[in-house]
Amino acid sequence: MLTQDSRATLDRISDLNRLKLELNELPAIDVGDYISDLAPEQRAITFRLLNKTQATDVFEYLPPDVRESLIGSLHNIQVCQIVESMRPDDRAELFDELPAGIVKRLVQQLSPEERQATATILGYAEGTAGRVMTTEYVRLREGLTVGEALSKIRLADRDKETIYYAYVTDNNRKLKQVVSLRQLLFSIPDARIEDIGSDRVIKARTEMQQEEVAQLMKRYDLLAVPVVDREDRLVGIITVDDVVDILEQEATEDIQKLGGGGGDESSLSLPIDKLRNRLPWLLGIMALYIGASSAIAPFQTTIAAVPVLAVIMPLFSNTGGTVGIQALTVTIRSLGVGEVSSKDTMKILRKELIAGVGTALALGLTMLLLSLIWTKPEERWVGFVAGFVMASNSIVAVTLGTLLPMGLKRLNLDPALVSGPLVTTLLDTIGFITFLTLITFSLNVLKLGV
Amino acid sequence: MLTQDSRATLDRISDLNRLKLELNELPAIDVGDYISDLAPEQRAITFRLLNKTQATDVFEYLPPDVRESLIGSLHNIQVCQIVESMRPDDRAELFDELPAGIVKRLVQQLSPEERQATATILGYAEGTAGRVMTTEYVRLREGLTVGEALSKIRLADRDKETIYYAYVTDNNRKLKQVVSLRQLLFSIPDARIEDIGSDRVIKARTEMQQEEVAQLMKRYDLLAVPVVDREDRLVGIITVDDVVDILEQEATEDIQKLGGGGGDESSLSLPIDKLRNRLPWLLGIMALYIGASSAIAPFQTTIAAVPVLAVIMPLFSNTGGTVGIQALTVTIRSLGVGEVSSKDTMKILRKELIAGVGTALALGLTMLLLSLIWTKPEERWVGFVAGFVMASNSIVAVTLGTLLPMGLKRLNLDPALVSGPLVTTLLDTIGFITFLTLITFSLNVLKLGV
CATH class of the missing domain: 1.10.357.20 (SLC41 divalent cation transporters, integral membrane domain)
Structure with missing residues (x-):
């Protein structure tokens, strides 16, 4: 498969400039695997060859011990850049696994908005919808037309985890409707979103168990589900790639507990x-x-x-x-x-x-x-x-x-x-x-x- | 959850017209559950209240025995309509489970294109990428601009399983590039798709085992993966909702075999x-x-x-x-x-x-x-x-x-x-x-x- 292709390509390259080019082109997870397999002293040197976007993406795929050693050997400013541009849910996960001292230093250097987003997620109990959700989604005000909604999506940050659903809220951020990009594309630009969006929004509450959310999304074949708080205000979304991970994790837990084990062991x-x-x-x-x-x-x-x-x-x-x-x-x-x-x-x-x-x-x-x-x-x-x-x-x-x-x-x-x-x-x-x-x-x- | 809401709503309705309205508005899987729970003689009456699109969707969620009894009690023309508008992969699954006599009759009444699509899928071994793929995807010729590609997607059949990726092929249907709807939306309309699409296409071969495909899509967080034949020609796609099902099915098999069982049993x-x-x-x-x-x-x-x-x-x-x-x-x-x-x-x-x-x-x-x-x-x-x-x-x-x-x-x-x-x-x-x-x-x- 492609992983092997990537590996073979990387192993063949002796020239540093070509390696740099390849590392920035390959899928982040393949680069992550490649860096993890390197000797510890080579990791930081190789990691510095990555551009800012790729560095953030690759960092998310590294195992906890490699992340920690990288944080120790990279320049402080580079670490801050990466942590600042991570998605809030991934950042919360990183903070969970790092020593408290490092986390404290990193949190102080975050921008106020990003610090707030991380604190929100870390405020929910582990294994709940609130903890796995991302706060980066496309939100639309009531009353827009399809054309306005599409321009708003085009102008949205490229980092939004998914742009394939947009969520319509009222002035109090209460979730009113969900509209898919598919529906928007297939409608005339002058149509009003309230006429094409769906009022029957399938949603999760922040305190819902992650496996329940996964089952819900599986049942309705959803690519993303909105997460609301007790007042029905939109606070985040959970995407289908999280669902795949959650379902696998739950199955692993069931299998290992049946065999008489802890539930989070690997070979x-x-x-x-x-x-x-x-x-x-x-x-x-x-x-x-x-x-x-x-x-x-x-x-x-x-x-x-x-x-x-x-x-x-x-x-x-x-x-x-x-x-x-x-x-x-x-x-x-x-x-x-x-x-x-x-x-x-x-x-x-x-x-x-x-x-x-x-x-x-x-x-x-x-x-x-x-x-x-x-x-x-x-x-x-x-x-x-x-x-x-x-x-x-x-x-x-x-x-x-x-x-x-x-x-x-x-x-x-x-x-x-x-x-x-x-x-x-x-x-x-x-x-x-x-x-x-x-x-x-x-x-x-x-x-x-x- | 919503299922219970739907159930409660349906149970409360005594008026036939209101029931019809509700049944055509609710998620298909909820209506499927509702019909399955009815007495056999009531199922066909209720099913006839559904409009054509909803009838097809609901039919896909019914358990095999309910499907078979419905086929027996619905008018032939209605059955043909449903089977004709099913996705080729779902239709192949239906034919797998129905008695050979009924399948033969249904196949004869399909349009030539749909018959061909089903035959293609049924030609691949069970458990392979070819068998689970759908043949409904968006294909673009080489040389289009972003604007042209977007209009082509807008004009595409609403039934395409996903429009969030489009696949660029040459004149021999050989797969050249993949471009996401996200990339298209974030690019200027005059840009050429070859400049924004990715040449490093992650793809599956028709004979690949379904669990390998699922692992591949999980690894790269893909919403869909293209399936190619031995000559690298695009023949179908597999979408992320299939991945979720495949991974669950494989985990169930592992668990049950470990416990000393067949692998496809349920409570x-x-x-x-x-x-x-x-x-x-x-x-x-x-x-x-x-x-x-x-x-x-x-x-x-x-x-x-x-x-x-x-x-x-x-x-x-x-x-x-x-x-x-x-x-x-x-x-x-x-x-x-x-x-x-x-x-x-x-x-x-x-x-x-x-x-x-x-x-x-x-x-x-x-x-x-x-x-x-x-x-x-x-x-x-x-x-x-x-x-x-x-x-x-x-x-x-x-x-x-x-x-x-x-x-x-x-x-x-x-x-x-x-x-x-x-x-x-x-x-x-x-x-x-x-x-x-x-x-x-x-x-x-x-x-x-x-």
């Missing part, structure tokens, strides 16, 4: 961050097992009497766990993409239980057959107990896998908090105790196998 | 489809265990001699499995979002192994401590074996969790084919056999615990 994360993300879950599972083991421990005599249990139990545990995980992943994902909500709980549980009965029959029967192969003639009865518990545990598994995330959703918590390992540990414990109790009962009371 | 899927998706994985796990159990079976005398093993082994199995799943989910997701590629295998494995050693030490030590609590004085040595195997199995777990998906990727297969249950089953088997072999060796050769 390239530092080993120490990997440990920090994963170890708490692992030690948590072990802690849960302390409880479970004290319940299993009394059954040691049963296991000594029927050692084939040690062959059957692992199968039992892994299969039952998987039944639970299957229901859990489907439920969490359907909630995640906004396909279902917590009010659908009973409808979904019914479907899961019907499928669960089928699963229970199939697995119970297979378990019975396998146990009959593994057990000695005098232990055959164990197979029937194993088959029964496998079946009943499958029903418990789909019920937990469905109800736990739905319950969290109803409580307005993140459904992905029920991670996979939690469900499998819970199912193991329930299954083992049921199984061993039934076996012990059969041994001691029914006097089977004696 | 609302029919129970029979759920069974079809999940049962093969469950029975597959059981089949794998037939092999594992024959390896474990000979150890029954060991387990009878040291029954505390039955308390230790489940902990061992669930924790080791989780270590593997954690590495697996992070690797699959990082590959999925295009953050790493198979050439990074060694770099990633090194990071995972460093973290893995930390995990191994922490888990091995915890296992030792817990075993010391659970074992009787004469069995204390079991704790040391358990701790050692827990540690070594953690290293095996991160190695498998990293290398298996990377290996599949290198072979150009889907990394998510290594599902979670497969990895846990494999780890269980390896861990149990190592553990039981060491315990048996200690019992019989070292004469411990006798």
